[in-house]
Amino acid sequence: MVGIDVGGTTVKGVLVDADGNIYAKNETDSCRSGGCDLTDKIVGLIELLLSSTTDSRGKISGVGIGCPGIIDGRGGMVVFAGNLNLRNYPLADAVRGKTGVPVRLTNDANAAAFGEKIFGVGKNYKDVVMITLGTGVGSGIVIDGKLYEGSRTSGAELGHMTIVEDGRRCSCGRRGCFETYASATALMSDVRSAMFANRNSLLWKKVDPEKVDCRVVFDLAEADNTAKNVVDDYIRHVACGITNIANIFRPEAVIIGGGISGQGDRLVKPLQNYLDCNILGGNKYAPVKILAATLKNGAGALGAAALFL
Amino acid sequence: MVGIDVGGTTVKGVLVDADGNIYAKNETDSCRSGGCDLTDKIVGLIELLLSSTTDSRGKISGVGIGCPGIIDGRGGMVVFAGNLNLRNYPLADAVRGKTGVPVRLTNDANAAAFGEKIFGVGKNYKDVVMITLGTGVGSGIVIDGKLYEGSRTSGAELGHMTIVEDGRRCSCGRRGCFETYASATALMSDVRSAMFANRNSLLWKKVDPEKVDCRVVFDLAEADNTAKNVVDDYIRHVACGITNIANIFRPEAVIIGGGISGQGDRLVKPLQNYLDCNILGGNKYAPVKILAATLKNGAGALGAAALFL
Numbered sequence: 087m088v089g090i091d092v093g094g095t096t097v098k099g100v101l102v103d104a105d106g107n108i109y110a111k112n113e114t115d116s117c118r119s120g121g122c123d124l125t126d127k128i129v130g131l132i133e134l135l136l137s138s139t140t141d142s143r144g145k146i147s148g149v150g151i152g153c154p155g156i157i158d159g160r161g162g163m164v165v166f167a168g169n170l171n172l173r174n175y176p177l178a179d180a181v182r183g184k185t186g187v188p189v190r191l192t193n194d195a196n197a198a199a200f201g202e203k204i205f206g207v208g209k210n211y212k213d214v215v216m217i218t219l220g221t222g223v224g225s226g227i228v229i230d231g232k233l234y235e236g237s238r239t240s241g242a243e244l245g246h247m248t249i250v251e252d253g254r255r256c257s258c259g260r261r262g263c264f265e266t267y268a269s270a271t272a273l274m275s276d277v278r279s280a281m282f283a284n285r286n287s288l289l290w291k292k293v294d295p296e297k298v299d300c301r302v303v304f305d306l307a308e309a310d311n312t313a314k315n316v317v318d319d320y321i322r323h324v325a326c327g328i329t330n331i332a333n334i335f336r337p338e339a340v341i342i343g344g345g346i347s348g349q350g351d352r353l354v355k356p357l358q359n360y361l362d363c364n365i366l367g368g369n370k371y372a373p374v375k376i377l378a379a380t381l382k383n384g385a386g387a388l389g390a391a392a393l394f395l
Numbered sequence: 396m397v398g399i400d401v402g403g404t405t406v407k408g409v410l411v412d413a414d415g416n417i418y419a420k421n422e423t424d425s426c427r428s429g430g431c432d433l434t435d436k437i438v439g440l441i442e443l444l445l446s447s448t449t450d451s452r453g454k455i456s457g458v459g460i461g462c463p464g465i466i467d468g469r470g471g472m473v474v475f476a477g478n479l480n481l482r483n484y485p486l487a488d489a490v491r492g493k494t495g496v497p498v499r500l501t502n503d504a505n506a507a508a509f510g511e512k513i514f515g516v517g518k519n520y521k522d523v524v525m526i527t528l529g530t531g532v533g534s535g536i537v538i539d540g541k542l543y544e545g546s547r548t549s550g551a552e553l554g555h556m557t558i559v560e561d562g563r564r565c566s567c568g569r570r571g572c573f574e575t576y577a578s579a580t581a582l583m584s585d586v587r588s589a590m591f592a593n594r595n596s597l598l599w600k601k602v603d604p605e606k607v608d609c610r611v612v613f614d615l616a617e618a619d620n621t622a623k624n625v626v627d628d629y630i631r632h633v634a635c636g637i638t639n640i641a642n643i644f645r646p647e648a649v650i651i652g653g654g655i656s657g658q659g660d661r662l663v664k665p666l667q668n669y670l671d672c673n674i675l676g677g678n679k680y681a682p683v684k685i686l687a688a689t690l691k692n693g694a695g696a697l698g699a700a701a702l703f704l
Contacts, residue, residue, distance in 0.1 A: 323560070371474065
């Protein structure tokens with residue numbers, strides 16, 4: 087199968103078999119000039135992937151596409167994707183028309199979750215929820231091995247679960263959404279506030295406020311109280327949302343993606359500890375494990391391909 | 396099929412066909428003296444239901460049981476039900492052993508949700524979530540027409556989703572759980588606090604603080620500011636949780652059960668209005684409807700019976 091992951095800046099593609107063996111991998115830049123151009127980019131990428139192997143197009147069972155925005159998976163439509171300048175564009179039909187190959191479409195966060203479930207750290211579990219801590223908080227839900235996307239594939243928006251009523255203002259219009267506390271954007275903003283408020287801290291001394299990244303605050307947390315407080319607060323918020331998710335879905339695993347998941351045990355261990363102490367009825371009878379994603383940026387394209395498994 | 400709804404004080408039973416036509420209905424008191432007695436009560440109730448019609452036992456496809464507590468549906472076990480004094484009791488096997496009829500077991504809140512989905516207000520929808528606003532907040536999730544129960548049937552605990560980090564203490568050990576704001580218990584406690592704090596209010600003048608119920612505060616809300624504030628605050632909390640549920644599942648309908656749902660439009664209209672204004676991306680593309688339950692106390696037994704559809 088071919089999997090395509092449409093992002094704001096690049097379109098990634100992989101050619102894989104049912105075991106996740108990658109035969110070809112490539113990418114191109116995204117375009118913001120509308121549906122036809124995006125279709126051409128995707129079709130070009132598919133050609134490139136196929137030409138780089140001895141596999142013929144006849145062997146391709148389908149092309150899966152993960153795309154940001156509001157996606158109507160069943161209709162194969164991009165209902166709205168602001169970054170890509172798309173509205174009500176029949177992407178699946180367009181790509182099918184030019185390649186003659188079946189096409190399936192889902193939201194990019196769903197594709198990433200499905201990728202980790204099928205080929206990544208979630209492969210031994212049946213029910214998993216993935217949250218991606220990035221600019222916002224993306225999420226995907228896999229129930230009984232299948233993606234759960236909600237009515238008209240509009241669900242699985244765990245980033246827009248209020249955890250602090252009357253809390254921070256969210257881009258969605260509500261207050262206190264999980265993503266206003268748990269996204270990488272939120273963490274970086276918290277780091278900046280803490281730096282300016284604590285000018286004796288290592289954080290202030292060692293970090294350029296214009297170049298804050300998430301890694302540095304974890305690196306400094308052992309030696310610097312200001313950094314430690316920011317990390318502790320951040321982890322408490324993330325853990326609160328994950329405990330909600332665990333009580334709601336009781337999945338076998340919650341997978342954490344996004345750059346911050348590279349912190350590994352520094353992130354996962356305290357989260358697991360909080361969850362074990364706070365999940366309803368304790369975490370022994372039906373344990374929920376917290377896992378860092380392993381496929382990194384490749385999860386979306388792999389998961390899109392897996393739509394044809 | 397026969398459906399049994401085990402409660403803290405009564406065990407209800409119905410004999411129904413696949414269309415929800417009720418052929419017999421009865422109930423008995425619960426017992427707290429352990430599994431064998433409960434089994435005998437249930438078996439007695441089944442006999443009573445069967446003897447009251449011309450249907451023979453041979454025609455019964457199965458007995459579904461909804462039971463409070465931690466339930467292992469697949470194993471047919473009541474893992475823990477404090478009110479019933481049960482721990483690791485194989486209720487399904489015990490009832491099957493004495494009746495010779497297949498038995499299925501689920502949590503009582505799941506059974507109620509399934510009842511409303513199959514025979515009640517949710518019957519025209521595929522994906523519905525039900526919350527029951529009672530002593531706590533019970534909940535059940537129906538995805539693609541099937542109950543979603545989570546790993547070892549321990550999920551669907553929407554009442555234990557934190558909506559106010561560091562908020563009210565919950566019996567589960569966390570703070571700010573949905574049920575600490577949205578249960579009938581919470582509303583009654585809020586009414587009492589408001590009464591004592593506002594001794595010029597109609598609420599204080601007309602209501603005995605020892606006999607507060609949820610209806611009276613809705614009744615007085617039109618004429619009394621104190622009552623109105625309590626109702627408005629309560630609705631805002633319930634709406635916050637429902638909006639979370641809508642963003643997470645994007646179901647076609649959220650069904651509200653429990654005594655408070657008898658308030659009908661006085662409850663449902665402002666909730667729907669809040670949801671329409673706050674759901675991610677607006678409530679037009681993939682609309683979520685809020686509905687008051689219609690089967691009332693009968694939902695649990697009907698839903699338990701429906702486990703055999």
